[in-house]
């Protein structure tokens with residue numbers, strides 16, 4: 001089962017082993033600061049905004065059009081932004097590291 005590391009805005013890391021589900025679900029289940037998942041994962045709120053670290057960008061892929069439309073309303077959007085409710089953690093993503101984006 002995969003492991004994921006969230007780097008919070010305060011610099012502290014939350015490491016979750018044997019994680020299952022979307023990154024948003026994993027983050028909210030483990031009290032990751034700055035990820036609240038207000039819309040429940042339907043890609044309409046951007047309260048699950050993360051930055052994917054450089055090494056992982058190719059494996060994660062980029063946002064689809066709907067996700068990009070939601071991100072366009074976020075003032076902290078960067079080229080490596082993703083809404084983590086749209087990323088399902090798989091074995092291929094074992095060791096993934098994401099940085100939690102600032103809250104709006």
Ligand code: FES
Nearest residue numbers: 039043045046085
């Ligand atoms: S939880 Fe709302 S966009 Fe991800």
